[in-house]
Amino acid sequence: MNSTGVGGDVFFVLVGAILVFAMHGGFAFLEVGTVRHKNQVNALVKILVDFALSTVTYFFVGYAFAYGTTFLVDAATLSGGGGGFELQGLTLVKFFFLTTFAAAIPAIISGGIAERMKFWPQCVATVALVGIVYPLYEGIVWNGNFGFQAWLEATFGAQFHDFAGSVVVHGVGGWIALGAVLLLGARMGRYDSKGRPIGIPPSSLPWLAMGSWMLCVGWFGFNVMTAGSLDAASGLVAINSLMAMVGGILAALVVGKNDPGFVHNGALAGLVAVCAGSDIMHPIGSLIVGAGAGAIFVIGFEMCQNKLKVDDVLGVWPLHGICGAWGGIAAGIFGLESLGGLGGVSLMSQIIGTVVGATYALAAGFVVYGILKSTMGLRLSQEDEHLGADLAIHKISANPEHDLGR
Template identity: 65%
Template sequence: MDAAKTGGDVLFVLMGAVMVLAMHCGFALLEVGTVRRKNQVNALVKILSDFAMSTIAYFFIGYTVAYGIDFFTDAQTLIGKGSGGFAAYGYDLVKFFFLATFAAAVPAIVSGGIAERARFWPQAAATLALIALFYPLMEGTVWGTRFGLQAWMAASFGQPFHDFAGSVVVHAFGGWVALGAVLNLGNRRGRYRANGSLVAIPPSNIPFLALGAWVLCVGWFGFNVMSAQVLDGVTGLVALNSLMAMVGGIVTSLVISRTDPGFVHNGALAGLVAVCAGSDVMHPLGALITGGVAGLLFVWAFNKCQIDWKIDDVLGVWPLHGLCGLTGGLLAGVFGQEALGGLGGVSILSQIVGTLGGAGFGFAAGLAVYGLLRVTVGIRLDPEQEYKGADLSLHHITAYPEEDAPGM
């Protein structure tokens, strides 16, 4: 029975890892559909390369920072047949795979904010730094219960900080890192006229954008439900809450944006971002409200950033992940309360401290990493490269070579 249970847990977590891996295809397609045609190849290469860089950084350094575990031993020990403390059937290995796909979501989030004007190799260096050190410090503090912060919050506020599937650990952190990166990078050339008015740059391909959003939505049920990490911990409540938050985000973004397709598809993602933290403790009605609030917040904040605040966050990753993740962390402390139909075990004060602390740490990390790269090696394409587009400038091919190269 023990063997069957452990084997089942391995398969369960492996399925989750594969579903979250597929979400990176969604990140890529969402960016491809949003950026201009001359930057679509760059989006594809960047997301895949950042995933590889993240995995390497996480394997050699990041996972040890977060959990105090490394894999520098023989394979017999890694699959639980030695004396190294690893679980049978390689459970710890698929758990690493699962959590590595979460870690790689951070640079995938940042990628959408800095699109169309960022240099390739400095971004790869930023990914290595973020996933080797800054993200694991956040992850280890919350999920690894390292560094004593969770124990302090439990003693001070009655409960530790609750973030079941990463509204704050992954999404708010990544979104606030992206804000720091965007501020260091500056706006795209030609995005604003001399008088400060916005120059409209519509999405290049709505079907790709929509397909990316759909892939992300489907994969998100692995992201949330399989955050239980063992079969004994799985619950249909997480699945239903994820669904309700998703549709809540769709409906409110649909109404407030007057059926804009970009906002509607991102509204679904806004709801899913927000519900991650409390998906295991909220009542489905609380999840619906959480998603609805996130959909409204995303549309409002995206427009404020682009029009009033003149922050050229191309895919709106700070509103989507940064602000909606922050909102989800806070609302987990509200709708997780038993008085509002939740399962309890959450503290509003812990949620405030943990959520604001996580967002602040992400913003500081983004400013530090991208600021250092900016003053040392530079992080931005030169004007001619940006005008030609990252595809030709960096990869020497476009997404549509027969159309873009005369005579072919």
């Protein structure tokens, strides 16, 4: 490849990395708008610190664990002087891009454990999840580690297809979060003495909406730039992402009975679900997949909160866990040529890959957070939870001047 082609690919992947990095602001403001005012600063700090910890951990441990590449070589080699590194630092921007994916795991979990989780145990969890737990499954699916993909292809005719991470990223994050939330327990005052839910309204719908918008915009980098090069970029991925997003919005609007929180999360549900098959499905199939995800999220959120009594604050298990699983399986349905897709997928491989990913992530969530619960403790004291994580942990509120009465 000539230098112009390499430079174009470097820029292409870099723009994708920047777009997905911006999505972490979306995670932050989605949480800021959903939690109570006394926990807004904590939401912002968690997402930023988790990203920093994820980057360092993924650089030294996680990326090597998934792809067998270490960055502990000289800068000339890193820039493309040999040792398996692509020219002009293309490998480095691919690392940046994949780092933003890895950092999405703790960002997803953050919304489920909000308002009552200690700060430092979550930092330790981030290191464990991004250093070992996530890269293990990432490497199995996206790098062919341990022969799992080869076995699926030999047995069912196709590998597990997860183009942009419905299961690898979102499903894993959502199912880990379920384990964490179950171990953590519900917030004080969320349910009465008879187990009946007590509503805790969002602190700011505009902030929530802005978080959703930021995530939606960045998602086109998340999906389209997964191609990794200009030559491999596909407009089909872009239009499928768009159609799934609007399908999720409209379904959540109807099933959620005009609730603005459901509408804005419905867009994200559709985008979560389309990641896996965005490169192979027909746009109409993507619209159906997105609409299904929007309905799944609303029903799943209400079931989770009201029936199962699981206090998942932002609904990250139904949004990322269940909708991610739906997306992984849906790629094996709507990716088929008989339904207008490009083919090359096996429904059985999609089911197995999805179930393995969800089961592994749920078990990992219980293990990581279970160890932390028994050693460091997970939960704020009742006094600190009542005070709010902002003052209890960070010693400052979202509006400190207002608190001083000035």
